[in-house]
Amino acid sequence: MPFDFATVTPAIVDELAAMLGSHAVSADAAQRDQRSHDVSGHHARAADVIAWPQTAEQVAQVLKFASDRRIAVTPWGAGTSVEGNPIPVHGGILLSLERMNRIVAIHADDMQATVEAGVKYRDLNRQLEPRGLFFPVDPGGDATLGGMLANNAAGPKALKYGATKDNALAIEVALCDGRVIRCGSRSIKQSSGYDLLHLFVGSEGTLGVITQVTIKLAPLPRCVSAAVASFGSVVDAIQCVIALKRSGLDIAALEFMDAGQVRMINQVEGMTLDARPTLFMEFHAPNAQALEAELALAGMVCREQGAVSVRATADPAERQRLWFARHNAYTIATRVHAGERFLTTDAAVPISALAALIEFAQAELAQRSLAGYLLGHAGDGNVHVLLPYRDEAGYAAAQAFNDALVEKALNLGGTCTGEHGVGLGKVKFMRQEHGDALDVMLALRRLLDSNGVLNPGKVLPVEL
Amino acid sequence: MPFDFATVTPAIVDELAAMLGSHAVSADAAQRDQRSHDVSGHHARAADVIAWPQTAEQVAQVLKFASDRRIAVTPWGAGTSVEGNPIPVHGGILLSLERMNRIVAIHADDMQATVEAGVKYRDLNRQLEPRGLFFPVDPGGDATLGGMLANNAAGPKALKYGATKDNALAIEVALCDGRVIRCGSRSIKQSSGYDLLHLFVGSEGTLGVITQVTIKLAPLPRCVSAAVASFGSVVDAIQCVIALKRSGLDIAALEFMDAGQVRMINQVEGMTLDARPTLFMEFHAPNAQALEAELALAGMVCREQGAVSVRATADPAERQRLWFARHNAYTIATRVHAGERFLTTDAAVPISALAALIEFAQAELAQRSLAGYLLGHAGDGNVHVLLPYRDEAGYAAAQAFNDALVEKALNLGGTCTGEHGVGLGKVKFMRQEHGDALDVMLALRRLLDSNGVLNPGKVLPVEL
Numbered sequence: 001m002p003f004d005f006a007t008v009t010p011a012i013v014d015e016l017a018a019m020l021g022s023h024a025v026s027a028d029a030a031q032r033d034q035r036s037h038d039v040s041g042h043h044a045r046a047a048d049v050i051a052w053p054q055t056a057e058q059v060a061q062v063l064k065f066a067s068d069r070r071i072a073v074t075p076w077g078a079g080t081s082v083e084g085n086p087i088p089v090h091g092g093i094l095l096s097l098e099r100m101n102r103i104v105a106i107h108a109d110d111m112q113a114t115v116e117a118g119v120k121y122r123d124l125n126r127q128l129e130p131r132g133l134f135f136p137v138d139p140g141g142d143a144t145l146g147g148m149l150a151n152n153a154a155g156p157k158a159l160k161y162g163a164t165k166d167n168a169l170a171i172e173v174a175l176c177d178g179r180v181i182r183c184g185s186r187s188i189k190q191s192s193g194y195d196l197l198h199l200f201v202g203s204e205g206t207l208g209v210i211t212q213v214t215i216k217l218a219p220l221p222r223c224v225s226a227a228v229a230s231f232g233s234v235v236d237a238i239q240c241v242i243a244l245k246r247s248g249l250d251i252a253a254l255e256f257m258d259a260g261q262v263r264m265i266n267q268v269e270g271m272t273l274d275a276r277p278t279l280f281m282e283f284h285a286p287n288a289q290a291l292e293a294e295l296a297l298a299g300m301v302c303r304e305q306g307a308v309s310v311r312a313t314a315d316p317a318e319r320q321r322l323w324f325a326r327h328n329a330y331t332i333a334t335r336v337h338a339g340e341r342f343l344t345t346d347a348a349v350p351i352s353a354l355a356a357l358i359e360f361a362q363a364e365l366a367q368r369s370l371a372g373y374l375l376g377h378a379g380d381g382n383v384h385v386l387l388p389y390r391d392e393a394g395y396a397a398a399q400a401f402n403d404a405l406v407e408k409a410l411n412l413g414g415t416c417t418g419e420h421g422v423g424l425g426k427v428k429f430m431r432q433e434h435g436d437a438l439d440v441m442l443a444l445r446r447l448l449d450s451n452g453v454l455n456p457g458k459v460l461p462v463e464l
Numbered sequence: 465m466p467f468d469f470a471t472v473t474p475a476i477v478d479e480l481a482a483m484l485g486s487h488a489v490s491a492d493a494a495q496r497d498q499r500s501h502d503v504s505g506h507h508a509r510a511a512d513v514i515a516w517p518q519t520a521e522q523v524a525q526v527l528k529f530a531s532d533r534r535i536a537v538t539p540w541g542a543g544t545s546v547e548g549n550p551i552p553v554h555g556g557i558l559l560s561l562e563r564m565n566r567i568v569a570i571h572a573d574d575m576q577a578t579v580e581a582g583v584k585y586r587d588l589n590r591q592l593e594p595r596g597l598f599f600p601v602d603p604g605g606d607a608t609l610g611g612m613l614a615n616n617a618a619g620p621k622a623l624k625y626g627a628t629k630d631n632a633l634a635i636e637v638a639l640c641d642g643r644v645i646r647c648g649s650r651s652i653k654q655s656s657g658y659d660l661l662h663l664f665v666g667s668e669g670t671l672g673v674i675t676q677v678t679i680k681l682a683p684l685p686r687c688v689s690a691a692v693a694s695f696g697s698v699v700d701a702i703q704c705v706i707a708l709k710r711s712g713l714d715i716a717a718l719e720f721m722d723a724g725q726v727r728m729i730n731q732v733e734g735m736t737l738d739a740r741p742t743l744f745m746e747f748h749a750p751n752a753q754a755l756e757a758e759l760a761l762a763g764m765v766c767r768e769q770g771a772v773s774v775r776a777t778a779d780p781a782e783r784q785r786l787w788f789a790r791h792n793a794y795t796i797a798t799r800v801h802a803g804e805r806f807l808t809t810d811a812a813v814p815i816s817a818l819a820a821l822i823e824f825a826q827a828e829l830a831q832r833s834l835a836g837y838l839l840g841h842a843g844d845g846n847v848h849v850l851l852p853y854r855d856e857a858g859y860a861a862a863q864a865f866n867d868a869l870v871e872k873a874l875n876l877g878g879t880c881t882g883e884h885g886v887g888l889g890k891v892k893f894m895r896q897e898h899g900d901a902l903d904v905m906l907a908l909r910r911l912l913d914s915n916g917v918l919n920p921g922k923v924l925p926v927e928l
Contacts, residue, residue: 109706109816132710152655163653166630181901187812187873189627189844189882191616191666192890193898193923194905198662202655219712242573246596248683248750250714286712289757297751348651352573380653409651418653426656434657437645440912441658447911448904459657 005072005090005453008048012071016051016093019061024052024099035076035086035094039141041341041395042084042424047074047094054099056172056180056211063209064178066093067451073176074455075150075205078120080141082344083423085151085204089457097146100211103127111217112169112186117146117210133217136161139419140330149210151421152202156253159379160284161218163419165201172212173200176449186214199444204421205455207448221252221284223291226319227312229302230276234258234362237277238355240305241378244281245351247301249294253282254379255326256354258362261373265325268332273325274309279378280326288314326375330386333373337388343398347409348382348418360408361385370401382418399425407432422459430461469536469554469917472512476535480515480557483525488516488563499540499550499558503605505805505859506548506888511538511558518563520636520644520675527673528642530557531915537640538919539614539669542584544605546808547887549615549668553921561610564675567591575681576633576650581610581674597681600625603883604794613674615885616666620717623843624748625682627883629665636676637664640913650678663908668885669919671912685716685748687755690783691776693766694740698722698826701741702819704769705842708745709815711765713758717746718843719790720818722826725837729789732796737789738773743842744790752778790839794850797837801852807862810890811873812846812882824872825849834865846882863889871896886923894925 006012008027017025026032027049037044053059066073072092079086088094097118104114108131115124120142125134135145139153147153149171154163161167170184173196183196200208231237241254256279263275281298285291295312302310313319320327334342349357358374361383365372376383385405387398406416406429416422416429431438441460446452452462470476472491481489490496491513501508517523530537536556543550552558561582568578572595579588584606589598599609603617611617613635618627625631634648637660647660664672695701705718720743727739745762749755759776766774777783784791798806813821822838825847829836840847849869851862870880870893880886880893894902905924912918916926 107814107816109710110814111709112814154653154655158653163655165659175904179900179903181904182899183901185879185897186814186877187845187879187882188814189618189622189812189841189846190879191618191627191810191881191883191885192879193666193886193894193902194671194908195629195662195666196901196904198659202657202659207658219710221712245575246573246683248685248748284712285757287757287761289760290754293749293751293753293757296753346655348653350571350574350576350650351652352571377653381651382653413650415649415651415654415656417655418651419655421655422657430657433649435646436643437647437660438657439643440639440645440660443911444658444908447907 005092006070008071008092013049016049019065020051020053020058024054026050035079035096038079038081038084038086040082040084041343042087045087045089045091047088048091050094050096052096052099056174059095059209059211060174060178060180062093062095063174063176066453067176070451071453072456073453075209077118077144077147078142080143081147081151081421081423083420083425085421085423085458087424089424095209097144104212106131108133110186111219112214113217114212114214115145116212117144119145121145121148128217129220132220134220135215136218137164137167145213145215146210149201149213150204152419154419156255156377158377159254160250160252165198167216168197168201168213169216170214171197171200171210173208174211175208176454202421204423204459206445206459207454223285223288223314224319225283225291225295225312225314226322227281227295227298227310228278228322229307229310230274230278231307232276234277234358235355236306237279238378240279240302240307242351243301243305244298245379247297249297251281251379252284255280256376256378257326257329258358258374261329261375262325264336264373265329265332268336276308280323329373329375333386340388340390343387343389343395343402345385345402345405346417346420347405347414348380349409349412349414351381353412353414354378354381357383357409357412361405364401364404368397368401370397380418381414424458427459427461469556470534472535472556477513480513483529484515484517484522488518490514499543499560502543502545502548502550504546504548505807506551509551509553509555511552512555514558514560516560516563520638523559523673523675524638524642524644526557526559527638527640530917531640534915535917536920537917539673541582541608541611542606544607545611545615545885545887547884547889549885549887549922551888553888559673561608568676570595572597574650575683576678577681578676578678579609580676581608583609585609585612592681593684596684598684599679600682601628601631609677609679610674613665613677614668616883618883620719620841622841623718624714624716629662631680632661632665632677633680634678635661635664635674637672637674639672640918666885668887668923670909670923671918687749687752687778688783689747689755689759689776689778690786691745691759691762691774692742692786693771693774694738694742695771696740698741698822699819700770701743702815702842704743704766704771706815707765707769708762709843711761713761715745715843716748719744720840720842721790721793722822722838725793725839726789728800728837729793729796732800740772744787793837793839797850804852804854807851807853807859807866809847809849809866809869810881810884811869811878812844813873813876813878815845817876817878818842818845821847821873821876825869828865828868832861832865834861844882845878888922891923891925
């Protein structure tokens with residue numbers, strides 16, 4: 001289906017304003033520019049008009065309006081994506097959820113919250129803290145819940161708490177035929193009918209727009225501790241990850257950093273960390289005794305697995321120091337490469353293949369003479385290589401590296417994206433990764449978006 | 465779409481035999497009768513012919529054959545469902561996965577196994593035990609992995625380990641257009657394209673037939689313990705469930721039994737349990753110190769919540785004794801009602817509404833003068849009432865009770881089925897539970913099964 005979208009004329013803008021109110025529609029250039037890019041290096045493109053609906057019914061109205069007139073419509077949350085996911089590459093309407101930012105209900109006894117899609121998870125967590133609860137998925141950026149659902153965001157604590165898709169119980173979705181449907185329920189266990197919820201979660205706004213969600217919350221951990229262990233080789237470090245997981249420890253976060261990254265942090269911050277492959281661990285426990293048991297076991301496993309050094313603490317200040325390098329790795333890399341942009345890879349593989357993937361990445365970086373900082377959610381087999389670049393040639397080189405990395409990850413039984421979503425940049429890998437299943441995905445998209453107006457250009461390779 | 469299926473003629477049987485080999489096709493009455501019912505009270509119905517394909521490609525061939533000729537085709541695993549899910553109510557072909565029972569690979573370092581759909585989880589667990597691993601979803605019956613996926617089975621340990629759908633990473637699915645597709649990957653984290661895996665899981669063979677799966681495994685717990693606590697009221701017991709969950713304890717199983725059920729067990733088994741609302745807990749820990757920490761905290765929470773008695777143990781024999789009543793509740797009920805059948809309800813609600821649902825069930829049983837044994841996966845808000853009956857009138861009365869219970873559960877924000885699936889018995893609740901989302905489900909079914917031959921009569925109310 002070709003992308004021959006209708007132009008947004010002043011009459012269209014007026015119709016939208018009549019539908020939503022003039023305060024809820026803008027063709028202002030500054031407003032549009034602000035929402036023309038995410039945090040990735042994908043080219044900015046401004047939409048022609050922004051709409052800020054305030055109810056699910058209004059979202060559905062805008063979608064139907066756009067579909068009937070064949071106008072591209074791209075949902076927008078906070079613009080914190082890293083793969084161009086919310087860039088309105090075909091112009092048209094930017095459907096912003098920014099004003100649907102109401103916390104509808106906090107069900108403290110159920111450890112659930114019902115929120116509109118435009119709520120930011122950090123704002124939600126501020127509201128939840130006095131109740132001893134939090135939403136544990138922490139992707140880093142100041143994302144909205146709607147954006148996190150659309151991209152199935154994750155982050156380091158997905159190891160213990162799951163990704164966004166594991167923490168969604170019920171959603172409200174606006175469809176482009178103008179209907180608003182509800183999928184799932186507030187019951188934790190559900191085996192009723194088809195799992196539409198997980199079809200919409202991760203579909204990046206290409207099948208419908210999630211307007212409200214009921215998420216699972218977790219109790220704020222009473223006790224938190226950290227451990228850091230360094231190893232003689234990448235293989236040793238990843239073998240330790242396997243041993244830690246097989247021990248039955250319920251680790252909150254288990255992160256990997258390679259020797260080059262540690263060395264860079266030592267240089268920039270004047271630190272004296274062991275410049276070796278390093279694991280960072282975080283533990284959440286309901287009481288001090290359980291925490292001590294976990295730390296003791298983790299330390300034992302690390303030493304058994306040949307760790308060169310192991311440091312563990314239950315002290316909050318010392319914990320901050322231990323995790324300083326991991327917490328600030330991204331910021332430090334951006335400071336070192338001030339003025340440059342970053343391409344961030346997101347391949348993920350079975351843990352048994354993680355050492356092979358990391359060593360492949362290191363060898364490719366060396367062979368291609370590329371700077372690259374390697375950070376991994378090791379417990380989940382997910383690796384990010386941060387690749388700084390200055391210009392189009394640098395961007396192309398970074399892309400070529402990612403192509404090779406994804407190829408390797410797929411051959412190792414993995415995926416091109418663990419938590420960033422497909423967006424613009426990974427559309428090209430979909431056929432190789434999914435084979436004939438891609439045709440089923442395409443058929444589903446045609447079924448739910450017959451005019452092809454929902455976030456066009458994203459996720460699936462719709463042939464031009 | 466009307467159910468005007470084609471008749472299975474001897475010529476059809478011959479064609480199937482030519483396709484699969486004569487050893488893989490049978491119209492034998494005894495064989496067909498054996499596979500004409502599950503463990504529910506739904507009426508038995510034999511298929512006209514059984515096919516035992518041995519590869520995914522053969523499954524797809526049979527599906528395409530059936531679809532092209534408009535012959536009903538019902539997938540079969542072990543027949544341990546409890547809602548009529550695999551009964552071939554429209555005759556036609558019974559597509560048995562029984563001979564696809566190969567363990568393809570055990571990825572011990574990844575804690576994953578790849579198995580064909582006909583593998584039974586208990587057989588798998590016997591293979592896994594020497595490696596210190598197990599598949600933690602334990603629905604009770606001797607189910608196949610394919611059946612567990614199709615119905616999204618769960619069981620008591622879903623509290624810690626999740627339901628089947630939470631433990632599936634990749635599936636191979638045969639479609640009725642003859643294709644075989646692969647969904648998901650062996651990476652734990654996945655945000656690549658649409659989540660087709662969760663669309664097929666729980667669809668009870670109405671969208672395609674799962675032929676192979678890669679599942680997550682868990683380390684066999686080094687230390688296991690149990691605790692039992694009794695309470696003055698249902699409300700107190702459920703408040704304690706809430707407090708236990710909010711404490712941050714990672715409880716493996718948290719089960720509820722009502723006073724009537726305990727009293728019955730005392731009578732039948734000559735035991736002297738406290739005939740009160742009772743919670744049964746199980747804990748899995750990686751070492752003794754962690755286990756002690758959990759038991760101590762659980763005991764404290766129970767006492768704070770006003771438990772009348774709390775007993776806890778780390779001793780295996782004593783643990784068996786503590787859990788005897790819970791482990792044997794179903795068997796004891798069937799012994800007491802020898803010769804009767806059971807209807808088992810499966811509604812689930814948010815935990816905050818669980819006491820209300822239980823009290824509603826108790827009041828309705830009393831008002832309707834029905835015998836009913838109430839067992840709950842309390843930690844997940846899932847309640848089973850076992851309703852014995854002798855005849856059609858008794859069955860109708862049990863059904864009427866379930867109708868009322870489901871109505872109540874839906875009003876409390878819950879679902880008609882937490883873990884048994886929709887099968888035949890809950891089709892009638894789908895419109896009320898899902899509203900307009902049901903139309904999207906129906907459209908998906910038409911898309912993937914245009915001739916309506918896949919497990920007809922199940923899950924969705926396809927109008928006659």
